[in-house]
Amino acid sequence: MAFSSLVRLTLSIALISSFVFDVICFTPPPRFAQTSALIGNKIYYMGGVVPLPEPIISDFFYLDTSILSSTDSTTLPWTELTGLDNLFTSWGTAVAGGANKDLFVLFGGNMTPAENSSLVIVYDTSSNTWSKPTISAPQGEPARKIKTQAVVDSTGKMYIFGGSTSPDLDNSLVNDMSILDTVNWSWSTGTQNGAPDARSDYSATILNNGVIVYIGGSNLNNRYVPMSQINTYDTNSATWANIVSTGDIPSPRGGHSAVLTPDGRIIIYGGAFSISADGQYTAATPDMAVLDTTNNNFVWSQPKAGGTAPPQVAYHSASLVGDYMVVSFGNITNKGPSPNVYVLDTKDSYNWVTSMNTNTSETNSSSNVGLIVGVSVGCIVALILLGGGLFWFYRRRKVTEEVIETPGEFTDAGFTRRYESMNSATTSQNSHDFSKHLTSANAESDPSKEFHPSYSHNFPVQHDPEVEDDDKEFRILPQELQPEYLEKKFNNNDNI
DSSP: OOHHHHHHHHHHHHHHEEEEHHHSSSOOOOOOSSSEEEETTTTEEEEESSSSTBBBBBBEEEEEEOOOOOOOOOTEEEEEEESSSOOOOSOOOOOOEEETTTTEEEEOOEEESGGGGEEEEEEEETTTTTOOOBBTTTTTTOOOOOSEEEEOOOEEEEEEEEOSSOHHHHHHHOOOOEETTTTTEEEEEEOOOOOOOBSSSOOEETTSSSSSEEEEEEEEGGGGGOOOOOOOOOTTTEEOOOOOOEEEEEOBBSSSSEEEEEEEEEEEEOEOOOOOOTTOOOOOOOSSEEEEEESSSSEEOOOOOOOOOOOOOSOEEEEEETTTEEEEEEEETTEEEEEEEEEEEEEESSSEEEEEOOOOOHHHHHHHHHHHHHHHHHHHHHHHHHHHHHHHEEEEHHHOOOBBSEEEEEETTEEEEEEEOOOOOHHHHHHHHHHHHHHHHHHHOOTOOOOOTOOOOOOOEEEOOOOTTTSEEEEEEOGGGGHHHHHHHTTTTOOO
């Protein structure tokens, strides 16, 4: 019984430990081509391409940037969430949608298995629930696309330009504009008048005035768009424009990222372009460049960032949190996927840093307090369960091992103890009555020998195996000699 109780307690502790490990100690594997979106202070990630034997992955998790004190991959504040029906995804695009910008809205991408997929899937970060919304499409539903980049405006409309409708990029690139209203859930189509050539692997950034800036990417026959050619789409007037940028123009690229700073700078990072027939990529140079959008003519610059630069990656994620550009995962050029997070300080000068000092705003403070309270409560509950389990096991074991010490003597630690559970008169009377009962039941018993506490040899003896001296012993009363039984027998005139 004690052993089985110990097993149950051990399993309970293991279950609690497993839960704590999964929630607090989750570390995502290396990947690229994942889908991500910044919602509040958290960057949400889904799926991506991972090393073989599994080509794509189905996990869903977030990085809490409000407590991102170090970029050490072993201490990053990851939290794993529940995915949708084991849905494996890659090469999709996502934004923070909804009226409150608290929805992770994922569009397109490669999804398997097909029966679990949907053109649009939504995760509500407030209720922690998944859904596949019913979306009206008066002009028709768009085709599923990969290798595209969506943006969302202040009203919750998601703009999705170009991309590829199949892995065969040369024959499936498109240049249409699909618009998803993530508040009222309806599809519409933007104009193609003046739209640029079909392309994929570009970056898209929406300015504060509602103008979307498209940079780079590749078009038909794997040709890369010159970085001097900037295409814009005005969401207010639904018009396209082509701008020729100036300045220190970087090399062409695809699979790069771009973020917008509060003062109107677009910072691009990473990317690659293919120059060989065997599909090997060459990292774009420089790895970082800045496009100033504050005047009518967009101007490029190539500042040199301080600190230790990360390896050159493509098909990664990038989000601007405060003054920090957070670069996550990605494919290290011709070397495979990265598991790391890199941080670029963009405020006064450009420096790659290993920690973030985010603004301790009310939101961040609330997040920190919530995390501390949550972890504290979890630890307290775990300790209560553990303590309760140990106490229960101790009491259970104590009950099973408890014995009734009998009248008699034994020597312990150099002195003699005598156990008398009743006064001598009661003991003598009960013992006398019981001896008469034994006489009628067994003729060989000696009725003249009256029960007395000193007659300890009348009772079965149990020796302590760790004590060699036979005087160090304790005796267990049979039921017929237990004080409660004898007293009841005496009071009921032997009618038991």
